[in-house]
Amino acid sequence: MNRVLPALSRRTLLRGTALAGVGAALGPLSACAGPTGTSGPGTLTLGLNRSLVSLDNKLNQFEAAVTVQRAVRQALTYIGPGLRPEPMLADRFEMTEPTAWTVRLREGVRYSDGRPVTVVDVDTALRMYAEVSGSFLMGLFPEVPEVEPVDGRTFRLRTERPVPILDQLMANIHITPAADNKPEELQSGVGSGPYRVASANSGAGEYTLARNPEYWGKRPPVEEVRVRFVPEESSRVVALRSGELDVADTLAPDTAEQLTGAPGVSLETTPGTRMCQLFYNFRKPSGHPLADARVRHALTYAIDGDALIKDVLTDSAEEARGVVPQAMIGAVETGEYTYDPGEARRRLDALGADGLQLRIIWETGEFAADTSVMEAVLDMLRDVGVRATLQQFQPGGDILRWRQGKAGDWDVIGNGFGDPTGQALSMLQGMYGGTPEKERTRDTFMGYVVPRVERQLSDAATEVDEATRTRKLADVQHAVWDTWPSLWAFAPKTFLARRTRVRGVALQPLNSYDLTAVRLEG
Numbered sequence: 001m002n003r004v005l006p007a008l009s010r011r012t013l014l015r016g017t018a019l020a021g022v023g024a025a026l027g028p029l030s031a032c033a034g035p036t037g038t039s040g041p042g043t044l045t046l047g048l049n050r051s052l053v054s055l056d057n058k059l060n061q062f063e064a065a066v067t068v069q070r071a072v073r074q075a076l077t078y079i080g081p082g083l084r085p086e087p088m089l090a091d092r093f094e095m096t097e098p099t100a101w102t103v104r105l106r107e108g109v110r111y112s113d114g115r116p117v118t119v120v121d122v123d124t125a126l127r128m129y130a131e132v133s134g135s136f137l138m139g140l141f142p143e144v145p146e147v148e149p150v151d152g153r154t155f156r157l158r159t160e161r162p163v164p165i166l167d168q169l170m171a172n173i174h175i176t177p178a179a180d181n182k183p184e185e186l187q188s189g190v191g192s193g194p195y196r197v198a199s200a201n202s203g204a205g206e207y208t209l210a211r212n213p214e215y216w217g218k219r220p221p222v223e224e225v226r227v228r229f230v231p232e233e234s235s236r237v238v239a240l241r242s243g244e245l246d247v248a249d250t251l252a253p254d255t256a257e258q259l260t261g262a263p264g265v266s267l268e269t270t271p272g273t274r275m276c277q278l279f280y281n282f283r284k285p286s287g288h289p290l291a292d293a294r295v296r297h298a299l300t301y302a303i304d305g306d307a308l309i310k311d312v313l314t315d316s317a318e319e320a321r322g323v324v325p326q327a328m329i330g331a332v333e334t335g336e337y338t339y340d341p342g343e344a345r346r347r348l349d350a351l352g353a354d355g356l357q358l359r360i361i362w363e364t365g366e367f368a369a370d371t372s373v374m375e376a377v378l379d380m381l382r383d384v385g386v387r388a389t390l391q392q393f394q395p396g397g398d399i400l401r402w403r404q405g406k407a408g409d410w411d412v413i414g415n416g417f418g419d420p421t422g423q424a425l426s427m428l429q430g431m432y433g434g435t436p437e438k439e440r441t442r443d444t445f446m447g448y449v450v451p452r453v454e455r456q457l458s459d460a461a462t463e464v465d466e467a468t469r470t471r472k473l474a475d476v477q478h479a480v481w482d483t484w485p486s487l488w489a490f491a492p493k494t495f496l497a498r499r500t501r502v503r504g505v506a507l508q509p510l511n512s513y514d515l516t517a518v519r520l521e522g
Helices: 028-032 064-072 119-131 166-171 233-242 253-259 294-298 306-314 342-350 370-383 399-405 424-432 438-440 451-461 468-480
Strands: 002-005 043-048 077-079 086-087 090-097 098-105 146-149 154-158 197-201 206-211 224-229 245-248 265-271 275-279 317-319 355-363 389-395 412-418 487-498
Touching: 043 064, 043 233, 064 197, 064 206, 064 224, 077 166, 086 090, 086 166, 090 166, 098 119, 119 146, 119 154, 233 245, 233 253, 233 487, 253 265, 253 487, 294 342, 294 487, 306 317, 306 370, 306 487, 355 370, 355 399, 370 389, 370 412, 399 412, 412 424, 424 451, 424 468, 451 468
Parallel strands: 043 224, 043 245, 355 389, 355 412
Antiparallel strands: 002 389, 077 086, 090 098, 098 154, 146 154, 197 206, 206 224, 245 487, 265 487, 275 412, 275 487, 317 487
16 A cells, blocks of 8 residues: 655755644554553563564564564574674584584573474574565575584584675574474564564564563563554654553654653664665666666755755754765765755756656655655755655555565665664675676665676675775775765664663664563562
């Protein structure tokens, strides 16, 4: 389901996203409340802005889901403080050869149904992630490693070429019993995490998690976690103020500002590793204006990034000065966007691209204040003679097929790309490592296939020496910038609001936190 939005005036567009009508009724959340409408004393209720359609992450597209998914299913490693990998299901994960890592499973680890975690489960998980259609995560891997068993707990992950950040990449491969695994997002919730699934309504994005009695680690302080999909931000704010929600994720910046100092509410914020982009469609045929990097560059002069940052995003983000967020390990500055509508018109005229028409698409909730950003961009493009239409998809719709070029044509997509490793290398691999082979299965990022960039990236991705790899990655980022992949881009801060009774929420730059550290007071 989607809708086409009309053009609005600049004055209307840049007025922010104030909480008019914040008293909107919340609806079905009260069904999970305690006697006063609040969560029970042992229950933590989370309100997500996007529907969590599965507790499996094979097609995961937004970071806040990781908090819930990782509470049920776990990986061999996880990304901890400082964006560094730490052991999870593995108690050893070591590069023992340039093309091999030796891994050992923790002793005695079991799933919530009592079955042991095995080497076969790891092997099957890798194959299922690789086989699923439209995988976001596997695009981060230069290649999928082979599993070579050594003994009942130990195995090697072997690749043809070195993958020096494999311990970080494997933090996103959640392990499931081999007998239950399939090349799709699983609807069952059997995992080795601190919680098991007590009830689920994936169509509504609602789940109840209970402590896993088989959990190998420290017993989580919270008895029960309830997950609710609450798309309307005003409803999430009302529910948070009333106590019907304990945590609300991914808030718009002005909403977070208005919640500052609210009774019973605290805010968490951190610089993010998410890049939000108005990304061009790189599947355009030769001869189309957008197939020309000079046209893509010319259009960027139409966008007033300062106004968007200050008036729409209320200084809660930074305009991109590179192709990955600067908070990421290995990121470098490569340039900046310049606002000059006169220059945009002159360049478009000179290139014969005057009178251009663009279709801009995005999914609601892709980033905070998305609709306001898009409407402002439409107005800015109109100022330089470009006619644009906006097509907005509702969560749970078919925008994945549009991203893959299977459902309809478009020109620019509003997209948030969150990297689950914190490494510039893996984000670059996921977005800019496209090949003709990947494009045949529509597993590239918006059709981005630039052979010279892919060659540079592949060379950097297999470099074992860290200093040399860092230098090569800097060169790749400059090469990507010169292709002008985005009309505009920014790196947002991450905002999360919680009731003050909720303690221990350590929000990471990856926009997730460890549920086993969360406790309830009062």
